[in-house]
Amino acid sequence: MDLAFKSLNVERVFIVKASLAHTGGKINARALASHGRLDVVARAMLAALSLRTSNRSDTVFCAVLEGPPRPPVTVEVRGWELRYSIKSEEDVGDLLSRLFSGHHVEGAYAWEIGFKELVSELVREFGSKKVVYLHEAGEDISNLSLEGKIALLLGDHKGIDRETEAWIKSLGLRWFSLGPQPYFTEHCISFINYLLDERTRLPRHL
Ligand SMILES: C[S@@+](CC[C@H](N)C(=O)[O-])C[C@H]1O[C@@H](n2cnc3c(N)ncnc32)[C@H](O)[C@@H]1O
Numbered sequence: 001m002d003l004a005f006k007s008l009n010v011e012r013v014f015i016v017k018a019s020l021a022h023t024g025g026k027i028n029a030r031a032l033a034s035h036g037r038l039d040v041v042a043r044a045m046l047a048a049l050s051l052r053t054s055n056r057s058d059t060v061f062c063a064v065l066e067g068p069p070r071p072p073v074t075v076e077v078r079g080w081e082l083r084y085s086i087k088s089e090e091d092v093g094d095l096l097s098r099l100f101s102g103h104h105v106e107g108a109y110a111w112e113i114g115f116k117e118l119v120s121e122l123v124r125e126f127g128s129k130k131v132v133y134l135h136e137a138g139e140d141i142s143n144l145s146l147e148g149k150i151a152l153l154l155g156d157h158k159g160i161d162r163e164t165e166a167w168i169k170s171l172g173l174r175w176f177s178l179g180p181q182p183y184f185t186e187h188c189i190s191f192i193n194y195l196l197d198e199r200t201r202l203p204r205h206l
Contacts, residue, residue: 017154021063022035029089048189061079078107082106083106126149131152131173136180
């Protein structure tokens with residue numbers, strides 16, 4: 001296993017814990033919701049990586065799939081390695097389909113590791129200040145430092161289970177909130193990408 005976190009390319013990491021998402025078998029790319037809500041994973045991947053005409057070259061997206069038949073499987077997709085741009089849920093379905101059937105997909109990897117192992121590795125690499133959990137009850141997102149690398153943990157449509165949340169707390173990771181309203185996972189990712197994009201823009205009124 002050779003996760004990409006050590007790569008100099010990586011500025012942003014999004015990790016989604018997908019508690020029901022299927023980990024193999026034949027995937028119908030046009031009906032991802034029927035595979036343990038792989039549609040949630042697909043929309044999160046698009047929000048994390050996809051730009052109008054390309055993929056984000058500084059971003060890694062990981063989905064920890066925890067559904068049948070052989071959980072867990074972590075799908076890691078590296079924006080700078082993908083050879084084509086992903087534009088639709090169907091594109092993601094095709095990518096997952098090829099990975100599950102053992103084909104090589106440049107820029108996409110399937111690892112047999114779970115959420116805790118993945119996050120522990122990330123904390124070792126980034127340090128605990130640069131790995132944060134997004135949750136409605138966290139501190140205001142305006143307190144999050146946008147300097148340097150950042151990794152964000154998110155739940156799927158069911159959120160993250162209490163035991164795992166307690167574990168996240170025990171690591172000393174900070175929780176940040178976009179407000180009390182629960183948003184879709186992919187909308188949270190789009191908003192964070194917007195904030196991170198803004199930091200590189202020139203002030204509007206010079
Ligand atoms: C649809 S929400 C999950 C809602 C789920 N019903 C629950 O009770 O946790 C999906 C994920 O997006 C993130 N999220 C959603 N709204 C958020 C908010 N207002 N602030 C921070 N993170 C949020 C969280 O990581 C959450 O697990």
